[in-house]
Every structure is written in C-alpha cells, then in structure tokens.
Amino acid sequence: xxxxxxxxxxxxxxxxxxxxxxxxxxxxxxxxxxxxxxxxxxxxxxxxxxxxxxxxxxxxxxxxxxxxxxxxxxxxxxxxxxxxxxxxxxxxxxxxxxxxxxxxxxxx
Amino acid sequence: xxxxxxxxxxxxxxxxxxxxxxxxxxxxxxxxxxxxxxxxxxxxxxxxxxxxxxxxxxxxxxxxxxxxxxxxxxxxxxxxxxxxxxxxxxxxxxxxxxxxxxxxxxxxxxxxxxxxxxxxx
Numbered sequence: 001x002x003x004x005x006x007x008x009x010x011x012x013x014x015x016x017x018x019x020x021x022x023x024x025x026x027x028x029x030x031x032x033x034x035x036x037x038x039x040x041x042x043x044x045x046x047x048x049x050x051x052x053x054x055x056x057x058x059x060x061x062x063x064x065x066x067x068x069x070x071x072x073x074x075x076x077x078x079x080x081x082x083x084x085x086x087x088x089x090x091x092x093x094x095x096x097x098x099x100x101x102x103x104x105x106x107x108x
Numbered sequence: 109x110x111x112x113x114x115x116x117x118x119x120x121x122x123x124x125x126x127x128x129x130x131x132x133x134x135x136x137x138x139x140x141x142x143x144x145x146x147x148x149x150x151x152x153x154x155x156x157x158x159x160x161x162x163x164x165x166x167x168x169x170x171x172x173x174x175x176x177x178x179x180x181x182x183x184x185x186x187x188x189x190x191x192x193x194x195x196x197x198x199x200x201x202x203x204x205x206x207x208x209x210x211x212x213x214x215x216x217x218x219x220x221x222x223x224x225x226x227x228x229x
Contacts, residue, residue: 030213031210031211031213033210033213033215035215035216037153037216039153043221044203044219044220044221044222045145045153045203045216045219046219047215047216047217047218047219050208050210050215050217051210056217088152088153090153090155090215090216092210092213092214092215093213095167096155096167096169096170097155097158098155099152099153099154099155100152101152102152102153
C-alpha cells in the first residue's frame with residue numbers, strides 16, 4: 001500500500017498570498033496518477049487536479065499541480081477567500097487507492 | 109449535469125446491516141466505474157470500494173473486505189453498497205463518486221453529498 005504524507009498539517013496564510021502544499025508518497029506513484037481534492041466544511045470533496053498537473057473542468061488557473069515519482073505539490077498562486085479549506089491528495093495508480101491525511105489551509 | 113444522490117444512511121447497532129444507494133443522472137451510467145469513499149467524523153477520506161461500468165469487477169479496501177458488497181443496477185442508474193457485520197469504526201459519511209480515467213486508471217471526478225452511517229448501541 002502506498003502511504004501519502006501531506007505537509008504541512010495546517011497552513012496559515014492571508015488572501016493574496018501564495019500557498020504551496022506537499023504530498024509525499026512512500027513509493028513511486030505510477031505514471032503520475034495523482035489527484036488533488038478540495039473539501040469545505042459540510043461539503044463533499046471537489047476534484048481540482050488529476051494526473052498530477054491537469055486541472056479539472058471549471059477549476060481556476062490559480063490552482064496548479066506538479067511533481068512526479070514520490071513528490072507532488074499543489075500550488076495556489078494567489079489565495080482567494082473561498083480557497084480556505086482542507087486539501088487531500090490521492091494516488092490512483094495502484095490498489096488500494098490511498099489518500100493523504102489532508103492539509104488544512106486557514107486564514108491567518 | 110452529473111448528479112449523484114446517496115441515501116440509506118442511518119443509525120444501526122454493531123453487527124447489523126445496512127444498504128446504501130446512490131442514484132445517478134446526467135451521464136451514461138453503465139459507461140463509468142463507480143466508487144464508495146467514506147469519511148469518519150473529523151477525519152480524512154478513505155477509499156472503500158470500486159466497481160467497473162459493467163459490474164463485472166469489484167475491488168475493496170482490506171478494512172471492509174468480506175463484510176461489504178458493492179453492486180450496481182445499470183437499468184436504474186443506481187449504485188449500491190451492502191454493509192454487513194457493521195462495527196463502530198464503520199461510522200462515517202459515505203460518498204459515492206463517479207470515475208474519470210487517466211489511461212485505464214480511475215479517479216473520483218464527481219461526488220455526491222454523502223449519507224451518514226452511525227454504528228452504535
């Protein structure tokens with residue numbers, strides 16, 4: 001089983017700042033089969049990024065994903081008030097399809 | 109527009125059974141793999157089970173294998189999760205999700221709003 005470790009656990013930033021979220025895998029993720037999801041309180045997760053760097057439909061271009069192998073990054077170039085939420089990475093190239101424990105992005 | 113609506117969650121005693129449903133609309137249901145993902149209160153996401161579009165292949169997390177059964181009725185565009193021998197640590201919001209593919213590997217592109225299962229005496 002591939003274990004995904006996200007860091008930091010909590011990130012405190014202000015609107016307008018740049019956010020960098022990390023997801024590290026315990027072994028190489030096949031062909032960059034990595035996704036990022038956003039979840040707000042009381043809501044279902046929403047797909048942001050798939051295949052490590054492809055934005056899902058309707059996702060603003062301030063969200064970008066990068067990385068390969070065992071190290072992946074989600075970057076939000078300029079934070080909007082609606083971006084403060086919990087973010088999860090997930091690898092889907094091997095079974096079981098595992099999630100990271102999440103990074104909470106909070107307003108400073 | 110893709111819509112997924114879960115139902116069937118409730119309070120159940122340890123050792124009991126429950127059947128969750130997920131009604132899908134807005135896409136050709138039989139063309140897509142479907143998943144169940146759960147989230148315990150205040151915790152992260154945990155993949156539970158997948159089923160292929162035709163229903164011929166199913167996959168389970170070790171934590172539910174032998175107790176849960178995923179199935180689908182493509183004529184009714186409905187996904188199911190039969191949960192038996194329920195335990196307290198099965199308490200969670202259960203989400204159904206529709207797959208999208210990178211090559212032949214599915215990720216959860218669309219999510220329902222979830223249904224709460226509480227296992228307690």
